[in-house]
Amino acid sequence: MKKLITITSLILVAHLGQGQDCNYFDPVHGVYAELDVFFGIDTRFNGAPDSLFMDIYKPVGDDNEARPVIFWYYGGGFSGGNRQEMATFCQLYASRGFVAVAADYRLGFETPLLVSYPYAYDPNELVRANYRAMQDAKGAIRFMKLRAAQDSTDVNNFFAGGFSAGGFTALAAGFWDLASEKPVSCGAIGPANNNIPASPRPDLGPVEGHLYVGEADATLKGIVNIFGGMVDTTLISDNTGPAVYMYHQSTDPIVFCGHKQAYWNIPLGVPNGYPWVHGSCDLEDRFLFMGYTPDQLEFYEHPGNEHAVHDVNLIDSLSARFVERLICTDISTSVTGEETVELAVYPNPFSNSFWLSPKGLPSGIARLELINTAGQVLLDSPVNIEQPGSPIEIQAAAALPTGLYFIRISLGSKIYFTKILKS
Numbered sequence: 001m002k003k004l005i006t007i008t009s010l011i012l013v014a015h016l017g018q019g020q021d022c023n024y025f026d027p028v029h030g031v032y033a034e035l036d037v038f039f040g041i042d043t044r045f046n047g048a049p050d051s052l053f054m055d056i057y058k059p060v061g062d063d064n065e066a067r068p069v070i071f072w073y074y075g076g077g078f079s080g081g082n083r084q085e086m087a088t089f090c091q092l093y094a095s096r097g098f099v100a101v102a103a104d105y106r107l108g109f110e111t112p113l114l115v116s117y118p119y120a121y122d123p124n125e126l127v128r129a130n131y132r133a134m135q136d137a138k139g140a141i142r143f144m145k146l147r148a149a150q151d152s153t154d155v156n157n158f159f160a161g162g163f164s165a166g167g168f169t170a171l172a173a174g175f176w177d178l179a180s181e182k183p184v185s186c187g188a189i190g191p192a193n194n195n196i197p198a199s200p201r202p203d204l205g206p207v208e209g210h211l212y213v214g215e216a217d218a219t220l221k222g223i224v225n226i227f228g229g230m231v232d233t234t235l236i237s238d239n240t241g242p243a244v245y246m247y248h249q250s251t252d253p254i255v256f257c258g259h260k261q262a263y264w265n266i267p268l269g270v271p272n273g274y275p276w277v278h279g280s281c282d283l284e285d286r287f288l289f290m291g292y293t294p295d296q297l298e299f300y301e302h303p304g305n306e307h308a309v310h311d312v313n314l315i316d317s318l319s320a321r322f323v324e325r326l327i328c329t330d331i332s333t334s335v336t337g338e339e340t341v342e343l344a345v346y347p348n349p350f351s352n353s354f355w356l357s358p359k360g361l362p363s364g365i366a367r368l369e370l371i372n373t374a375g376q377v378l379l380d381s382p383v384n385i386e387q388p389g390s391p392i393e394i395q396a397a398a399a400l401p402t403g404l405y406f407i408r409i410s411l412g413s414k415i416y417f418t419k420i421l422k423s
Helices: 083-093 123-146 163-175 280-289 314-329
Strands: 006-012 030-043 049-060 066-074 098-103 153-163 189-192 200-201 220-228 243-249 259-261 276-280 296-303 339-347 355-359 364-372 377-385 392-395 403-411 415-423
Touching: 030 083, 030 123, 049 083, 049 123, 049 163, 066 083, 066 123, 066 163, 066 314, 083 098, 083 220, 098 415, 123 220, 123 259, 153 163, 153 314, 220 276, 243 280, 276 280, 280 296, 296 314, 296 392, 314 403, 377 392
Parallel strands: 066 098, 066 153, 153 220, 220 243, 243 296
Antiparallel strands: 006 339, 030 049, 049 098, 189 200, 259 276, 339 355, 355 392, 364 377, 364 403, 403 415
16 A cells, blocks of 8 residues: 555644745746756766766746756666656756756766676775766756856755666765765775776765865755665754655665665676665655654655656656745744644545544644645635544545645644645
8 A cells, every 4th residue: 555644743833935826836838958068077987087968948938037946867777877868857847937957977887897787896886876976966056056047047946856876866966965974985995806907996086076166055955856765874964954755666676665785686696786775765764763844855655666656647746746845835843832743644645535633632623724835725624623533534625636735723722734645
C-alpha cells in the first residue's frame, strides 16, 4: 500500500501567502529556449578539460519580473546521460512560469582494468563523481544568479530537481556546503592502478567548486529528489536547509530506498566498487530527526521494485504543487503552546473523501477548512470532536485537481494545521 503521509504537527498558525493569482502549476505560457549556453570549463576524472553548457527555457507572454528558476538534472549513474534528456521537463516548467535549466555536469570515473561502466574501480570513484557533479551544479546556480536581470528571475526562488544521479546532484548542491564536509576521498588519494601508468587521483578542490565562486551564492530554496540519494546523511545537520520533495520505490534495485550499496540488486559483482548510499527512506528519517516540518518535507514511497516513476503525471503534479507552494505561500510555524498533537489524515493521497483522526484534540465543535496553495478556502465545515475520539469522515469534492492542500482546524482559541495530497 502507499505510504501514509501521517503528520505529527505542532499547534501552528498558518499564513497563506501571495493570493489567488500565484500560479506556477498550470502550463499557460509559450516557451522560448536558449540552447547551448556556455558556463564554464573544469577538469574531468581523467585530467582532460570539459566544457560545460546549459539549455535555458523561458516562459513567453508573461510580464513577471521575478520568475523562479528550477534546474533539472539527468540520471545515468554519473557515467552517461545528457542535458537534452531533461528538455521535456524544462519545457513544462517554463510553460508554468519558471525559467527552467538543463545543465551539464562532468561525467565519468575510473573503472577496473578491461571493464567499463557501470563497474567502478572502488567506492571512492562514485563519491568523487558526485562531488564533481555538485561543484558543477553550484557553478551553474551562481551563473544563473549573475544573469538574473537578463532572465527576469528572483535569486531567492531557486530550485533544483533530478532523477537518480541527478537527484544525488541536486541534494548535494543543496546540502554539501561546508569545507569541513569535504570527504577524504575527494582530496588527493592513491592512484587507480587500472592502467599503465596508473591513473592519478588528485585533490578535487573546494566544496564550492571553481566557477563564479565569490560572485554569487549557490543556495537553493527547494529540491525535488526522484529516486536519488546521498552518500552521507550528516550533511543534513539542522532544519534550516532547502525544503525537499522525494519520490522512491521501496525496493528500487539501483538506489535502495533505505541504506545499501548502489546497484545492490545487480549481479556479477557490480556493487563491489560502489559506496553505500542513503535512499529517500533513510533521508526521510534523517530530515525528521533534524526537525524538518511537514511544510519543509514531502515523501511519496511507492511499493515497487523499479528504478522508475510508477505514475509520471501524479508525481509531477505532487512535486510541482510542492514547489509552487514554496513560492506562493508563507507558512509560519510560531508555536502557540507546548502541546504536540498527532493530526493524522488518511488515506493520503485521498480521492473523494478522507478520514481525520482527532487523537490529541480537545473535544468540542471545531471548524475544518480545506485550503489550496493559493489560499482559497474550498471546504468550510463544522466537525464534532468527541472524546474518546473516533475517526471522522470528511467529504471533499471529487473535482478537486490533483495536488497539495492544507487542513486547518479551529477549536476555541487554537489552530491546528496540517496538509494532505489529492490523487
